[in-house]
Amino acid sequence: MAKIGERQLSLGGRLGYAIGIYGVFLAWMTVALYLLYFYTDVMGLSLAHAGLIFLIASMWDAVTDPLMGWLIERGRSRWGKYRPYLLFAAVPFAASFAALYYVPDLEGNNLFLWALVLHIVFRTCYTAVYIPYTSLIAQLSDNADERASIAGVKSVFISLAALSVSFLGLPAVSYFGGADEARGFLRLALVCASLGVAALWLCFLFTRERNTSATISPPIVKPAEMLKALVDNRAFLLIFIGVILFTGCYTILNKTIVYVFKYDLGDRDAARWALSAIALAGILSPAIWVLITHWTSKKAVWIIGCLLASAGLVTIYLADVRQLVPLVGLLFISGLGIHAFLMTFFAMVADTVDYEEWRTGWRVEAPLFGLVSLANKTSLAVGTWALAGLLESIGFVPNVDQSPETLQGLRKIMTLVPIIGFLASAAIIAFFPFNAGQHADMIREIRQRRVDNSDAQ
Numbered sequence: 001m002a003k004i005g006e007r008q009l010s011l012g013g014r015l016g017y018a019i020g021i022y023g024v025f026l027a028w029m030t031v032a033l034y035l036l037y038f039y040t041d042v043m044g045l046s047l048a049h050a051g052l053i054f055l056i057a058s059m060w061d062a063v064t065d066p067l068m069g070w071l072i073e074r075g076r077s078r079w080g081k082y083r084p085y086l087l088f089a090a091v092p093f094a095a096s097f098a099a100l101y102y103v104p105d106l107e108g109n110n111l112f113l114w115a116l117v118l119h120i121v122f123r124t125c126y127t128a129v130y131i132p133y134t135s136l137i138a139q140l141s142d143n144a145d146e147r148a149s150i151a152g153v154k155s156v157f158i159s160l161a162a163l164s165v166s167f168l169g170l171p172a173v174s175y176f177g178g179a180d181e182a183r184g185f186l187r188l189a190l191v192c193a194s195l196g197v198a199a200l201w202l203c204f205l206f207t208r209e210r211n212t213s214a215t216i217s218p219p220i221v222k223p224a225e226m227l228k229a230l231v232d233n234r235a236f237l238l239i240f241i242g243v244i245l246f247t248g249c250y251t252i253l254n255k256t257i258v259y260v261f262k263y264d265l266g267d268r269d270a271a272r273w274a275l276s277a278i279a280l281a282g283i284l285s286p287a288i289w290v291l292i293t294h295w296t297s298k299k300a301v302w303i304i305g306c307l308l309a310s311a312g313l314v315t316i317y318l319a320d321v322r323q324l325v326p327l328v329g330l331l332f333i334s335g336l337g338i339h340a341f342l343m344t345f346f347a348m349v350a351d352t353v354d355y356e357e358w359r360t361g362w363r364v365e366a367p368l369f370g371l372v373s374l375a376n377k378t379s380l381a382v383g384t385w386a387l388a389g390l391l392e393s394i395g396f397v398p399n400v401d402q403s404p405e406t407l408q409g410l411r412k413i414m415t416l417v418p419i420i421g422f423l424a425s426a427a428i429i430a431f432f433p434f435n436a437g438q439h440a441d442m443i444r445e446i447r448q449r450r451v452d453n454s455d456a457q
Helices: 011-043 047-074 083-088 090-099 108-135 144-177 181-206 223-231 234-264 268-284 286-295 298-318 324-360 365-393 404-429 436-456
Strands: none
Touching: 011 047, 011 090, 011 108, 011 144, 011 181, 011 234, 011 365, 047 108, 047 365, 083 090, 083 108, 083 181, 090 108, 090 181, 108 181, 108 365, 144 181, 144 268, 144 286, 144 324, 234 268, 234 298, 234 324, 234 365, 234 404, 268 286, 268 324, 286 298, 286 324, 298 324, 298 404, 324 365, 324 436, 365 404
């Protein structure tokens, strides 16, 4: 068995792990970029109903995400704790995602209830694959630098999924559906769902969980005790809050871009260039961010990313940029900063798993990742709900010409609101309590404890 702290994973192993997130994020980015637009401009839901769906779903996540983490932590199989979910939950996850884009012959409250139930089913199935997948990184390696490298490869596949959806999504809707956007979105969802299943099954085949049973014998921890330990984990709480602030405002940015291009710039399909610029930044930048992480720290990369993302957006607003090329270029710069955060935060979560074991002797991987997943999904829901409210406040009405005041409001929502969240996230994470050197010391102490416990048995 490899010693704790040693590099253990080949490039093939990293690629095998990373491909799983491509399947997950094809669905998630379609939801993040287009579902609010689909609800309001295609399905015909009101802004209030559309926003409420996302908000209620986040309340459901508050129950299912921690519960899923607790269940996973208690489970074992011949394939490990996490990998079986990639195999068996992939098809329900894909089917529930595709069902989101079916428009029934309903209206009013009946249509709202239909969309709400399907959204909750999707979020439950998403939880069943996403939490096991993200928790798996803590089993692939316990070397902090290697985790950063794994996160870098994973970030590339996240960006590939985002690029696939952002660049090809709206043209695919037009290709599959012509003037019928509902049919186009449904067929796009079916394609993404099929690819998602394939990617998750490949991840199952090409990953292995480390055999830690000889050195780790975690006690059965009651949910209340586990929750108290996590609440006392300062490092975890800072990440939890920082994720909500950043991702909520990133959601608002992503979703507003389509509205700005359709109603302000007069070309809905051109939104793919802006969305693709952000995604492309995530393909080109991880290698650089990994190097910067090795030279500095994950905390520094998070903060630098927030500042860079804010710089691009504030330039768009102050210079009133409306030409396609400079607008796309500035969003690419913001995307570089956004992907510094996206690459870093789950690797930092894995470090807080070690921090929790060092503090308490409890190694609780899945519950901790489950709570961070809750923060991520809650921020999407609250961001979408807030965006629906903001759109109403500026007088937005779907599928009609907007007033100059509404168009100016759209631009403020796309730039100033995300900046507030990004900077607040940077301020929060500045208080993260340990660096790479201190993490290495914790790992050595944990390893010695495990050896001592093994000798005592």
